[in-house]
Amino acid sequence: MKTNAIYCGDCGDMLMNHFRGGCVDLIYMDPPFFSNKQYEVIWGDGYELRAFEDRWKGGIKNYIAWMEPKLRECHRVLKKTGSIYLHCDWHANAHLRLLMDEIFGGNNFRNEIYWYYYNKMHDYRKKLFARATDTLLFYVKDANSDSTFNMLEEKRDKPVKQLMRKKVDGKMVNVKDEKGHVMYRLRDKRIVDNVWRLSMLQPADKKERYGYPTQKPEHLLERIINASSNPTDVVLDPMCGCGTAIAVAQKLKRRWIGIDVSPTACRLMVKRMRKLKVRITENDVIGFPKTLGELKELKPFEFQNWVCQKLIARASRKKVGDMGIDGWIMGTIPLQVKQSESVGRNVIDNFETAMRRKGKDKGIIVAFSFTKGAYEEVARAKLENGAEIELKMVKEILAEE
Ligand SMILES: C[S@@+](CC[C@H](N)C(=O)[O-])C[C@H]1O[C@@H](n2cnc3c(N)ncnc32)[C@H](O)[C@@H]1O
Structure with missing residues (x-):
């Protein structure tokens, strides 16, 4: 298995043919959603016509049958201490949760994370509440092993007053000043829970946007990679699109592997990684069509x-x-x-x-x-x-x- 590399092809096949078991620390997988749309896109640079397929025919059963072998491969290549985050939208998250429980084991389920993208435009003529969340299913390979997990903090909108406490003879007690008054401190941070209020990419985010229709924002990937991996760990995105996960992995000094079935996506990953001064040639893209x-x-x-x-x-x-x-x-x-x-x-x-x-x-x-x-x-x-x-x-x- 080569790291800091891009693999062009079906991720199930690529993992089966190129990866031994237990070699990856973290997987982020963002599959095409279960919807019948086909996106044809003019890319952000305004020139090259690119296309992006997000289409599924034949109902949810077919979709789950299509996902299953890919997720089984993910399970195989994950280290005992590794984690996986499966990014789902509302179409299939319930079905994928059951499939993940089957493959990874219900006891290895850690969190259902709600990514709340508060800045999405909505069509308020529709008779329903605006859909403003995606679900990330977070599993570890083995809950009994010492899985990597780093608690994260985020900034609060407003600082809060917090009682100061300390341990005395094994018991937690309030800290008091000389006059016996309990003491407080101002906290402007909070521990990150399973509701992630993070903006989605907007057309104005020119620096980060590559025009890929389902491109995810880097701050979402920063959270995942910071929480569930450490520097030099191997981060894999088996459906990598325009390479958000691998770009963030590179910035956070992890080793990375990006897979995508679309040569257009793979070329874009190459472009994105080169922008980060990673030396990568087309020959480093394994499986790229050459004959x-x-x-x-x-x-x-x-x-x-x-x-x-x-x-x-x-x-x-x-x-x-x-x-x-x-x-x-x-x-x-x-x-x-x-x-x-x-x-x-x-x-x-x-x-x-x-x-x-x-x-x-x-x-x-x-x-x-x-x-x-x-x-x-x-x-x-x-x-x-x-x-x-x-x-x-x-x-x-x-x-x-
Ligand atoms: C939702 S997009 C990923 C977007 C990505 N997270 C980003 O930020 O750019 C899903 C990707 O899965 C890829 N894909 C679809 N079927 C695949 C397969 N069998 N193997 C690998 N990639 C696949 C598509 O080409 C597409 O780029």
Whole structure:
């Protein structure tokens, strides 16, 4: 197992294939919620089209069946003294609690933490109380072992007067001054309990925001990591998104491992860690698609993002209907991406029309291969209309790496 590394792939498979049992101190897992939404997102930088899937078909039973093997792997890789925090929203928390009890054991359950994000905008036309909490299910691997736990304090809004007490002959008594009056002190801190009043990220939080739709704020992860790990411990986030957990782990001097099935998310983690001056190259991302076969298996938006990143293009803002233009190289050269073999004459023809509509006479089409007819069509477009269309094969892009 490599630490300070990013693994690209299904977390159940990655843990099974790359991690021995009992090697991780803390797991934070923030799975896609049980909802039928699919998010397609223009990222915070405003350029690259990225997509984020948070979709589940087939009901809660399927969702729980999908989660189970991943959580069992988490249980296996956790050290005896380790802890796990499973982040749930209201859709599935009751079901996940039962599953966690089954896998981790009810006696190893520690807390149901309510993250109260008081600053979320609500639609008050709905006939229900505003939903302003997520639930974090906190379990230890083994309640009988010496699990890591550091009590935390937080600042109070207003200081409170607290009786001063001391131990005399094994008994707690009030502290008194020379005149016999009980003494007080002002306390501006309190011990953190299981209700965490922490703001959620807002569009204005530009420094921290990466535009990932379910990105969590760093202060939430700071609490978890400070409470349940110590410096140099290994922190794992098996569904790491844009890398909040690993970024905080790095800042708090822990070792870290981020896993995500989405290459787009993994690339973003690389970017985020580099911002923190961590030396990480694409080769440090285990499982990142590197072969033609792996690239063919990518989801269409992931493939499009991969091509755009390689050609230093920005993806079109519109996912569909941008007249067949999937991206722009240097903001001026239209790009079309086809995740298929034997791309033919008609694609070239349509792309030429799209280029013309945008007032361009140069463009690039990327595909796994092109037919002879496609090359003939490119020659015709050049001869008749002066259009310069480059046909670029994916294997050429791979060879340029
Ligand atoms: C709710 S988001 C995590 C957000 C993250 N906590 C953050 O702050 O950015 C869930 C993530 O799980 C990832 N995911 C979904 N299925 C996965 C799987 N089978 N293995 C690993 N990651 C997966 C998604 O790609 C997504 O990035």
